[in-house]
Amino acid sequence: MSTENLPQSPEQPSRKPRVAVVFGGRSSEHGISVVTAGAVLSAIDRTKYDVLPIGITRDGRWALTADEPERMAISDRRTPDVEELAESGEGAVLLPLDPSDREVVFSEPGSVPKALGEVDVVFPVLHGPYGEDGTLQGLLELSGVPYVGAGVLASAVGQDKEYMKRVFTSYGLKVGPYVVIRPREWAQDEAGARKKIVDLAGEHGWPLFVKPARAGSSIGITKVEDLSGLDEAIAEAQRHDPKIIVEAALRGREIECGVLEFEDGPRASVPSEIPSPETHTYYDFEAKYIDSTPGIVPAPLTDEETAEVQRLAVEAFEATSCEGLVRADFFLTEDGEFVINEINTMPGMTPISMYPQMWQAAGISYSELVDRLVQAALRRSTGLR
Template identity: 80%
Template sequence: MSSENSSHSPERSLGHSPEPRPEQPLRKPRVAVVFGGRSSEHAISVVTAGAVLRSIDRTKYDVLPIGITTDGRWALTADDPERMGIADRALPSVEQIAESTDGSVVLSVDPGSREVVYSEPGAVPKVLGDVDVVFPVLHGPYGEDGTLQGLLELSGIPYVGAGVLASAVGQDKEYMKRVFTSFGLPVGPYVVIRPREWELVPDGEGDGDGNGDQGRAPGAAARKKIVDFAAEHGWPLFVKPARGGSSMGITKVDDLSGLDEAIAEARRHDPKILVESLLRGREIECGVLEFEDGPRASVPAEIPPVTEHDFYDFEAKYIDSAAGLVPAPLTPEETAEVRRLAVAAFEATSCEGLVRADFFLTEDGEFVINEINTMPGFTPISMYPRMWQESGVGYAELVDRLIQAALRRPTGLR
């Protein structure tokens, strides 16, 4: 036995204790903020990420900004929120802030160690360190719809927000409404046109050989379905992508003459479209946030009519920054009811983390739920943070609560 390990070592025989080793500081949780993506909401995701990066407490967390380009490549980006906003009506992109100028950086996640690794052509992969939680601020398909959530579940990495099922349901407006209906939540009239319906002809007008009628224009059956819906519920109609967001691809159609152009615009974003009738009433929104003891609803907000736009579209939301009323001028009974319905929608779709629920308060005094957003607009001017600010939870605290909720939550079945 060496003298260092002997009970008769000089230090011990003289009654001296060994020098205490300095305590190693605890490693801060590392948060990967993932943003951008392949959907038409790419730019808004970049704007959201800039606000989140600006607000994360750097004394509490290490931060790793990771952007996904419009063609699906993953890249390290500059941690520079000032370059991630809308400037002079110009929208930002991941390509503008990627650290690799040729966009060649590739990232992957090691499922065993949660390490994020990046490599460049001809270079040895470099380990960026353990990632403790991912904050995905992607909007729309290929990010908010359960695809990224599934990847993170496979990798065993905790993440902010809804899981795979809730994300998928929250992205697809048809199935979202079906879930709401099954839980007794009121929804407005709608009709869905699936991609295959564009190639069908109306009943009785085919030639019976199963190949369709070559004399009919593609989409005749789908168009007839919408016209029949309009005959039952009246004009105007709203034609929208079934799996979109940020009001992109939505057209208000006042009569038959504008229908074809509206369909083409919606299908430019999604081959599956949703057509809704006009609900006359007030637009009310309510935020839901997961606390330690369960989900709670914020004070609601109202989106007043926007005089320079047909409806609360993308330009009104993000370019002209049309402001909603927070809190909404509702009676105490109306406020309590919309908050109850918002939490009910959160629970019905098995959401986690956060949700913004959008309603119409009809002229009959009834609330009708329009949709939920599992990763709502999260810029400082967005309604979700504004509603929580009015409810006593500031933007930085909101970000922190979401990260902490994700760190508490295991991956896998739960």
């Protein structure tokens, strides 16, 4: 029997991939994460993707938020908060834990849970603990949902400054002098721990930088000029993380370089230079985000120096098994050597952040950058990375 004259079923329109932009979180970098999310929501191509904004409050509740990027900017020297954007003060967004089901649900007390549709990829723009450190990545692996950026191990290594440096050293990348003080060490032998720091200063000189070992955005960091400021600096760092790292000052120029995953592998961006801020003693949180100390893009380097820092940035990306994106931060010392300070597996992507600026200078717009990151995540399946 011929089927030529039978009515044909209408073709179903193909569904656009759905991107959940997850932001906020429990870390001290909550506000900057919201600002980054606002920039991503503004840049993502709405003709190509459906978008679901999900904010995580400071106490850990996953909230359905308004899709209003204009409300997610720094205003009057303060960063925004997820609670200000949440559409409900009690409801919570729930991810599926069944890899065969990508249906996201919104649940409120006393109400029937509301299906929000399937999510094809998560764009987690959280910074710091409980978001950038492998914890959220582990949850997404359990859920079977692809996501932008580094996997569980790379995220954890990239968040912990001690183990990051250990990995770099094992791959032959040069790092600066440092000591680590763990919480048990501080509790059981405070005098011995303090002596380690003093010995570091004795060998390499003051100032020292006292930092939380697992934090970012320069939060909790103190530049210590002499012994009198040490105890206060340690207390401030421990307020953000019980494990601290103390680094000797490196004298030289601060150079950053972005890495982005392309179809054929990672490539490095145009590098940038962070000049010494005029109104701050170093490139701290306020210099970065509030007073917006501008970086220099491209960095005034020789062709040989540019090629070398790009090579080292990709090497750091590979050494830590990163995916998607990384910003690698270096010092170009007075003797002409690049020393890696750290990587950031989910760098700030606010309109003034250096990562998107470096790629824009390399010919990739912010919108194209976001699209490339989403496409890279969609190409990958979840599982052990």
